[in-house]
Amino acid sequence: MQRASPVTVADPARLVLRLADGRMDGATGRYEKRLSELDGLYLDGTAHAAAVKQQGDPVVYMVEDFRPSAQPGDMIFGVTRMLPGRIGDEFYLTRGHIHAKADRPEIYHGQAGRGLMLLESPDGETRVIEIGPNAVCYVPPYWIHRSINVGAEDLVMAFSYPADAGQDYGIISRSNGMRKRVLEDGKGGWRLADNADYRPRSAAEVTGLLAAGART
């Protein structure tokens, strides 16, 4: 719907989450990640390569979203589904990101399964938020975040975030990963372990991230 006015007024939309397959009726976009695309993220590279080969490079997570616009002030809503699994002792994870506009938040709302949000601040603090049905994680501005499936079933989450946020996926690789890894604890649960390759951001990098956000 367009009108002879200074702005376009968009149409209301109805979306329907399909928890069984992690899809969303009414979505405007979709992407998938295969296990091979997560090369370099896991502690055990040999186990990763073997899993890719043995399993035929499966899709390990997928996202469907509704993006009405990229206007500042607008919002994106979607659903993500992560398969369960481990590479060695390390639970399946997403690539993770900080927002390109670093001062933008994100809200994840658990729908099915059992997962974690692993969060890292610019200066390297770690937080973990447990997610499951009815549990919600508020990711504040400036926090790097990655989803982890620590359950035996698909992890399905709804999410919403500002339409102009964007994603910077490079921030994690520039530090050789996040400071912490999430490993199985041998008792059916999870534990955090240090990532020995982690390279903290410099004071100048931290200041730059916070200043970049503050400018927008």
Add this chain to the structure above:
Amino acid sequence: MQRASPVTVADPARLVLRLADGRMDGATGRYEKRLSELDGLYLDGTAHAAAVKQQGDPVVYMVEDFRPSAQPGDMIFGVTRMLPGRIGDEFYLTRGHIHAKADRPEIYHGQAGRGLMLLESPDGETRVIEIGPNAVCYVPPYWIHRSINVGAEDLVMAFSYPADAGQDYGIISRSNGMRKRVLEDGKGGWRLADNADYRPRSAAEVTGLLAAGART
């Protein structure tokens, strides 16, 4: 957490929706509406006054939300619970609003019960989006919106919207209500009916709303 940096980095938060009573662990705010506060909104004022008296002015809807900040770019998340009922033939409704920054959207995500979002554009178009478990309504910028419980049980919805959006509740009263009312259809469902008192916004008012949004 505060740092010697240009901005404050907030803490991640975990929220838990309690669908049975419409509350949310981790909420920072709460408000309730009693039936008497909806005086003037229903077609049958006599039936409304009688219901207030007979029922002891019950709470008819409540909201709990998490407001990390009011910074542009940040987001608010919450849950609303509406009781079922009717005033005469008219289903229970919320006061309704447009955002004070009219170019801000809102997303409602059904959790329990059966409801509608009644939407009206500045120049008076009406849309209805049905909401229930797993159904989501995207309210675009510039749309007035009001929730209606058309079921026999509590209607529970999660919502998220930009932290700087604000609410203008007066826009509906200035037009003597929304253009349409939602009435029971005598067959267990609902139907739209014209609001005879409705006063359309002038072209200048419409232009002003759209321009106000475009300035932000």
